[in-house]
Amino acid sequence: MFIARISRGRTIREFVVGVLFVPTGFTLVWMTFFGDTALHMILMQGLEGLADAVAADTAVALFRFLEELPLSAITSVLATVLVVTFFVTSSDSGSLVVDMLTSGGRDDSPVWQRVFWAVVEGVVAAALLLAGGLEALQTATIASALPFAVVMVLMCWGLIRALRIEAVKRQSLRVARVAPLAPQSAGQWQARLRAMMRQPSRAEVQDFVRQVVLPALGEVARELQAQGRDAGIARDEHGRAWIEVRHGAEPDFFYSVHPRPYDPPSFVLRDTSASRARALKYYQAEVHLREGGQGYDIMGWRAVDVIKDVLDQYERRPAGGEMNRLPRSVRA
Amino acid sequence: MSEETKSRPRIEINPPVFILSGVLTLATVAFAVAAPDTAATLFEATSGWITRSAGWFYVLAVAGFLTFVIVLAVSDYGRIKLGPDHSEPDYSYRSWFAMLFSAGMGIGLMFFGVAEPVMHYATPPVGEGGTVAAARDAMRITFFHWGVHAWAIYAVVALALAYFSFRHELPLTIRSALYPLIGERIHGPIGHAVDIFAVLGTIFGVATSLGLGVIQVNAGLGHLLDIPASVAVQVALIAVITAIATLSVALGLDAGIRRLSEFNVALAVVLLAFVLAVGPTVFLLQTLVQNTGNYLSSLFSMTFNL
Numbered sequence: 001m002f003i004a005r006i007s008r009g010r011t012i013r014e015f016v017v018g019v020l021f022v023p024t025g026f027t028l029v030w031m032t033f034f035g036d037t038a039l040h041m042i043l044m045q046g047l048e049g050l051a052d053a054v055a056a057d058t059a060v061a062l063f064r065f066l067e068e069l070p071l072s073a074i075t076s077v078l079a080t081v082l083v084v085t086f087f088v089t090s091s092d093s094g095s096l097v098v099d100m101l102t103s104g105g106r107d108d109s110p111v112w113q114r115v116f117w118a119v120v121e122g123v124v125a126a127a128l129l130l131a132g133g134l135e136a137l138q139t140a141t142i143a144s145a146l147p148f149a150v151v152m153v154l155m156c157w158g159l160i161r162a163l164r165i166e167a168v169k170r171q172s173l174r175v176a177r178v179a180p181l182a183p184q185s186a187g188q189w190q191a192r193l194r195a196m197m198r199q200p201s202r203a204e205v206q207d208f209v210r211q212v213v214l215p216a217l218g219e220v221a222r223e224l225q226a227q228g229r230d231a232g233i234a235r236d237e238h239g240r241a242w243i244e245v246r247h248g249a250e251p252d253f254f255y256s257v258h259p260r261p262y263d264p265p266s267f268v269l270r271d272t273s274a275s276r277a278r279a280l281k282y283y284q285a286e287v288h289l290r291e292g293g294q295g296y297d298i299m300g301w302r303a304v305d306v307i308k309d310v311l312d313q314y315e316r317r318p319a320g321g322e323m324n325r326l327p328r329s330v331r332a
Numbered sequence: 333m334s335e336e337t338k339s340r341p342r343i344e345i346n347p348p349v350f351i352l353s354g355v356l357t358l359a360t361v362a363f364a365v366a367a368p369d370t371a372a373t374l375f376e377a378t379s380g381w382i383t384r385s386a387g388w389f390y391v392l393a394v395a396g397f398l399t400f401v402i403v404l405a406v407s408d409y410g411r412i413k414l415g416p417d418h419s420e421p422d423y424s425y426r427s428w429f430a431m432l433f434s435a436g437m438g439i440g441l442m443f444f445g446v447a448e449p450v451m452h453y454a455t456p457p458v459g460e461g462g463t464v465a466a467a468r469d470a471m472r473i474t475f476f477h478w479g480v481h482a483w484a485i486y487a488v489v490a491l492a493l494a495y496f497s498f499r500h501e502l503p504l505t506i507r508s509a510l511y512p513l514i515g516e517r518i519h520g521p522i523g524h525a526v527d528i529f530a531v532l533g534t535i536f537g538v539a540t541s542l543g544l545g546v547i548q549v550n551a552g553l554g555h556l557l558d559i560p561a562s563v564a565v566q567v568a569l570i571a572v573i574t575a576i577a578t579l580s581v582a583l584g585l586d587a588g589i590r591r592l593s594e595f596n597v598a599l600a601v602v603l604l605a606f607v608l609a610v611g612p613t614v615f616l617l618q619t620l621v622q623n624t625g626n627y628l629s630s631l632f633s634m635t636f637n638l
């Protein structure tokens with residue numbers, strides 16, 4: 001779960017490559033350095049005693065091994081300290097994971113829950129040690145892994161399904177996307193050109209959303225309500241404004257406009273300091289549907305153009321059927 | 333699903349999952365404590381049974397997961413982001429890699445780092461122990477146990493979790509991955525069951541690594557300070573260390589824990605570098621290359637060898 005939490009925003013490809021090869025690489029390096037040195041000792045330096053010691057008691061292996069190297073007192077202490085600290089961090093992250101799973105995925109649950117699980121883990125470890133030591137521990141893990149393995153197969157199936165639905169949707173969007181612009185009166189194209197050339201600040205975009213987009217969305221909502229649909233608009237403190245049309249059994253429609261920063265053109269030197277970079281950033285008014293940003297900017301558009309775009313997207317939304325198996329965040 | 337009471341103590345749990353997992357876990361514990369010998373025999377028998385009857389399933393499943401993940405990455409689907417389309421990664425490449433490194437390091441590595449290769453060398457599954465060939469094979473087998481197959485499992489779970497919660501805003505639990513299959517029913521008993529399995533797996537998995545760690549610490553202390561290696565000492569150690577961990581959770585020292593794990597990895601790397609420097613350095617670097625090559629080339633055959 002830790003891996004999931006740190007990987008937000010990565011593409012699947014990056015994720016797989018990173019998760020499969022980075023920790024594995026480290027593990028292999030570790031195994032080679034430790035294992036092969038030990039084997040080298042046994043084979044080349046004739047330290048048969050090491051092999052016997054390992055066979056007798058695996059726990060001592062590391063320390064017997066370190067004994068053969070210089071500074072063994074220091075390294076043994078180091079190793080012990082390492083194990084203790086790993087213990088603490090393992091218990092900590094373990095209790096976090098279990099806590100999240102038992103509270104519906106939230107990471108802000110009260111402290112006593114985590115404390116409970118941390119204690120439970122310690123108790124379980126102690127109990128299993130009493131009941132048969134290492135063997136019992138490993139058995140318990142293998143046993144509980146079996147039903148989970150079945151669950152994992154289901155997870156893969158679910159993932160495949162969701163991804164396929166996404167692919168279908170992307171295709172249909174790609175085909176349907178038309179340049180969104182309403183017919184214009186004279187003088188409007190110059191305004192459009194000017195809008196393209198300008199690089200608006202955050203405040204300008206927020207004003208635009210408030211003064212042009214929000215009323216336009218309101219008009220659409222009113223008209224929809226007059227037609228008997230359940231529609232509403234809203235805005236939040238980040239300057240976003242959206243319209244939502246609820247269809248009951250069918251998927252809902254959701255169209256939102258966000259002020260979003262984008263990187264300045266390449267000839268502007270990028271400043272490494274984050275806050276300065278933010279000040280340099282120019283803003284767009286990006287359209288978002290349920291499944292995320294659509295990648296186009298409506299800054300500077302007239303109200304009638306905005307309304308046309310909303311209607312275009314509304315028309316293009318997927319109907320029910322196959323789409324029903326996806327959560328609302330994907331249905332447009 | 334979750335209850336919130338404004339008065340102390342605040343409760344935010346998913347009742348069925350919380351209670352059932354708790355009950356099942358404590359029941360197992362009570363059984364183990366009350367009748368340790370029966371429990372021990374039972375565990376041994378179960379372990380044997382599972383290996384014999386379900387071993388094929390595990391092997392097939394793991395092979396499947398690995399293939400699944402690789403195919404996904406290589407295909408067009410690989411371009412899909414774990415989050416909304418326009419989102420940027422939370423962490424830079426460097427931080428992300430560092431965190432993956434720290435995920436890779438664990439108590440298991442310390443415990444088995446020396447032991448496993450030597451064990452496979454002394455008593456290899458095929459062939460004669462104690463030869464150079466056995467040594468090479470030992471590393472190959474060790475790599476196999478600790479290599480991509482294990483991580484494929486983590487990758488699948490984490491991928492599903494990340495995809496469904498970041499991109500589709502479902503809860504960050506295992507059950508969300510079943511949404512495309514059973515829709516809103518994930519909030520019902522099936523979802524509960526799924527999450528409970530996940531919880532039990534996690535609890536026992538963490539407890540196992542804690543147990544290993546404690547055995548190792550016991551051995552270490554025995555080595556340094558002549559403290560005897562016995563279950564009693566180990567239980568005492570568990571109590572102490574769990575107390576420390578619990579304290580850190582209770583005091584909200586989460587940031588401290590993260591810094592601690594960074595420290596862990598740094599220390600581990602120091603140890604690693606030390607071994608490299610002090611050991612047969614050139615030999616080690618040569619074998620690293622050779623081991624990797626061996627591992628990669630026999631990946632396929634090892635995967636399906638029961």
